[in-house]
Amino acid sequence: MTYQPQADFGTPESRSTEQVTLTIDGRPVTVPAGTSVMRAAAEIECSIPKLCATDSLESFGSCRLCLVEIDGRRGTPASCTTPVEPGMVVHTQTPHLQKLRKGVMELYISDHPLDCLTCAANGDCELQDQAGAVGLREVRYPVEATHLGQAKDQSNPYFDFDPSKCIACSRCIRACDEVQGTLALTMQGRGFDSKISAGLASDNFLGSECVSCGACVQACPTATLVERSVAEIGTPDRAVVTTCAYCGVGCTFRAEMRGEQLVRMVPWKDGKANHGHSCVKGRFAWGYAQHAERITEPMIRDSIDQPWRVVSWDEALGFAATKLNAIKARYGATALGGITSSRCTNEETFLVQKLVRAGFGSNNVDTCARVCHSPTGYGLNKTFGTSAGTQDFDSVDESDVILVIGANPTDAHPVFGSHMKRRLRGIDGRPPAKLIVIDPRRIDLVRSPHIEADHHLALRPGTNVAVLTAMAHVIVTEGLADEAFIRERCDWDEYQHWAEFVSLPTNSPEHLAAVTQVPAETLRAAARLYATGGNAAIYYGLGVTEHSQGSSTVIAIANLAMATGNIGRRGVGVNPLRGQNNVQGSCDMGSFPHELSGYRHISNASVRALFEQDWGVELPPEPGLRIPNMLDAAVEGTFRGLYVQGEDILQSDPNIQHVAAGLAAMDCVIVHDLFLNETANYAHVFLPGSSFLEKDGTFTNAERRIQLVRKVMTPLNGMADWEVTQALANAMGLGWSYAHPSEIMDEIARLTPTFAGVSFDRLDKEGSLQWPVNEAHPDGSPIMHVDGFVRGKGRFVVTDYIPTEEKTGPRFPLLLTTGRILSQYNVGAQTRRTENSLWHGEDQLEIHPVDAEDRGIRTGDWVKLSSRAGETTLRALVTDRVAPGVVYTTFHHPDTQANVVTTDYSDWATNCPEYKVTAVQVGASNGPTDWQRDYDEQARRSRRIAPVEAEAAE
């Protein structure tokens, strides 16, 4: 198939259900009312020339190229701004129109360099296409106008801006405004003098507000804004649709290829999660897949103070299998375990847990989702009966009130953040949704262009439950609860019990203000707005789950939604925003030690029987060890071998010294990853991994949407990750024979009722499916709990506010909370290996001016951050985004090791670590701490790879 850009219908789709029939160039066409004449024509493959219109943006009507003639109307209206009418008769091509269009085109071209042959967009330029389409053959104006010869802006690492080629169509400005919502671009001057600029005229792209989402690049019809990779490699010759491997939004992209080389990732307009939008990570930060530090050959060593030895796959797998089998023979199956990855595909995750349960013979399987969303599983299961968000992303279009708690969508889930911002700005033509933000820090959403939160509850870290209970107090005591809904859908007795509890005077906002530091009136106003403002939706993130009361907070959120009837239809619901791309999927696939795929407890004999029959083994009926307990057991000597796929537990788990001690105590640690990550410093076997571009499979995003990942190039390491796991299983003598991931999905569907209707064939045909997909929901389930809760009656559960044991005191007077930023991803293993580091070169400690002054700290100073657990150093950023008494940092860089200071306190129900509250002290620093120095030394020694000659000499 030759390369074709995605079709552009010129103006957005109309959602009207009313149909209109008209005639275009003698052919009848029926389209929804509100469709433009341009789009109607495109539907019958009649492409009217255009420059300023594109279907991701509202029509603008500035270029005058799309003129048409309409019977009974005077003049030549612009087809992009003219809506269809019944019986309309349109002519798109007449001698008169042709002459007009040529004239317009001539003007544009006279101000445009004629270097098409050497232009990066040659062959992929709308100006070129349109010049051809209107039959332009000569330019009668002298080519000398004002635009030419301007300097290129190459400050952005991923795209160039060449103002000489600009035709001032303003598509870029409108994309930044309408699609992304950053409003970074402006037009200066008029006519031939007009010039696009990023922020102030003096700014360049990198220095501006631009977040490098790429929307303007995609919208630009010329080579003015063009991906640098296109300039360097050339235009693509084929495109494959695949899914982003960064975050839980699950954007789909066209991977545009030239041979086996990826030229660019272009967001797919038909993607149901992203509708053609993207963020800097998925759009541009894929260079890590081919980074020089990527390890492509297996390596082994007997002990971690030896250098690595590069060996063949056979030798590495044999070495690993021998060690694992020996441990099993000597210490029993419970001495072995595995960790699945939220970055790998569903099929790969399923195989790892199968290897552990069926091959190793233990239930010691866990996943890094433990450290982020395990409380979501517990809390939503208790109250609603299943562990997943209730809505699809598009549901937000119908929300009237949006409550964001402990989440930072514009940074952590940027494409959904942009979607939410469109609703908050009301650019869909309806009154903007109201916004409540509950966060210790002033996240961007609180105040950004054209958005201002109605209420920002800047609570003290660790008091989520108190704030939510106080909101419930207001709702119940002021009579705002939706009793009709509760009587019909929930357990009434449990509701009454709960209502009585939250009504206690000790749960009033006035009483709790002392602990939450949220003024009672603000809290009351927020509660009233949530309960009475129309469709109200809650979005939450790690700021909810990563607390000792994480599970209670999730339950408290579910209680609020039930009490106000905000569940079971569009525009409402409870929505966990998942961190990594396949957190949802890895949880669904049975990655937790106590449950099999589809959230079924391992103690359930009939569920076990199903798997036992299919797999031909007996499964232990008791839950296995979780990550922190595996490490405890390792120190004790009863846990000795671990297979870690695609996760870096040393960097992402709390209390890094505890993790290091646990890993160091094991006999066999197998790390399966793209890079020698931090965990690999303690590994004996390194199995090289494959990137998402090199394998087939599926990811499941935060809205339960299962989407295909498609292989676009041969794995550099020779095998996709599922093949590596299978090879390891076979080296242990398990005799697996999957030929393709689709066969693994068939097994998942066979064994998991909520996936019963899922197959690669269907996904290929339908693009995506939202589980449950089964007899009751043959086409999947965009919204859950529509006619009743999964568990039957919704359950109210009383949540007591229990302060964390982590308390401030004279030695550690400040509270540290942690988060993420847009350009980096999780522990940063991928993004740090891309140009994204230009935006975030190091982790910084945000500290309030008052606390900074007390300590004599200025922005840019090196400071020491210490807690009861440990200390580290980093640079300070003095800002009032954080409240006095609170400091904040990210954890994207291994040199900072923010997790050296976080403690091993954890959620009471799930042991999800309490990353969000640590009592700390901040002071001036004299450079890296001992721990940082020791760690660097250990890491340096551990990463040595023996030269191949040395190996021969042995």
Add this chain to the structure above:
Amino acid sequence: MSAGADTTATLIRMANQIAQGLAREADPAAAAAEHIRLYWEPRMIKALLATGGAGLSPIAQEAYGRLAGA
């Protein structure tokens, strides 16, 4: 687990946290014992039972009794 001092302390703390988290259930001790059975690996339960229960809160103490009796 043969329960080093650290691990023992962790298990006691976890059991107390669970008991506290479920203190509002109709039968908190039963709920806590059930929670531990559903989520803890047998080694951890054994190690908890080997501690003798010192340092457990009253609800956790009762849950401990149920786990030991089971």
